[in-house]
Amino acid sequence: MTGHPDIGDVLDRLRDGGVLREDDDGGLATTDEFEETRAEYARTYRDADRETFVETVAEAFGLAPETAANEIAANGVTRAQLAAYLAVESFLDTSPSAETKAVMAHLVCEVSPPSPVPRGVTLLDDDSYEAFLDAHPDAVLTVWKRHCEPCERLKADLDDLLDAVPEGVAVGGLDGESASAFRLAHAVNSAPVVLWFRDGERVESRDGYVSPSAFADVVADVY
Incomplete structure (x- = not known):
């Protein structure tokens, strides 16, 4: 050559x-x-x-x-x-x-591939998620992964999921491949995983695809 x-x-x-x-x-x-x-x-x-x-x-x-x-x-x-x-x-x-x-x-x-975290939520990593939770103690965080079929299904329903989040509850997302400390702290071993925080503490989490109706039910219970 x-x-x-x-x-x-x-x-x-x-x-x-x-x-x-x-x-x-x-x-x-x-x-x-x-x-x-x-x-x-x-x-x-x-x-x-x-x-x-x-x-x-x-x-x-x-x-x-x-x-x-x-x-x-x-x-x-x-x-x-x-x-x-x-x-x-x-x-x-x-x-x-x-x-x-x-x-x-x-x-x-x-070149870095695009983040699996969808637009419309705050992109977080191991260096920023603790400050985010300090500023927004009521929050929903999701761990995403590239080339992940249930992640893509969840992403397709994102608008419906965001509609179910009440005012005052922040929404963030993490790329699981670059958030090992977060995954270790919250026992996250797969993707997607949705975690609900109340007063800065994790009170609920769901592994895999979560339908909009199931998501809304958890939101109603937590908040």
Whole structure:
């Protein structure tokens, strides 16, 4: 592989192709649509055996298996990078060169995926949730996860859930992958998990999808 693609041009192509978007803080994030594609390849290759991994890299770059194995060792190629490469190749309408796709895959792996926490609730993490509860002792917090079917079902009902929350009760959300301290403190081992706080203390929690009617019943009991 020869030549060095211009990083600015590669980023522009990723934005134009819907792989990357500008985040609320001005940084870059991958799009939800691209993450759906990447998740499919990640599931396929994250546990692939060595032979399958090498053969797939060889096929992707038009290399002999022995050469592909050497390239993997020399460049530290990971299964996550392979999944990103194949996802970029599948997702884009254009057909960049193999080297450009490799650079794209590297950049995609460096960019944070979008938060699973839906817009409309306050985004929290291990550094902010305690201050949030100090300021809002009556609150509903939900732990979310990427590529989580019950999370997506819960997210689809978000408007109905928010309608059931009384005035004076704050709503926040945490990405479970970046909130290990919160999960440990509140015995959260799955997603989604909805937790209701009253006077700063957790008084109720539910694992998995919670229907709007069940959510409203808990709200009525707690508040």
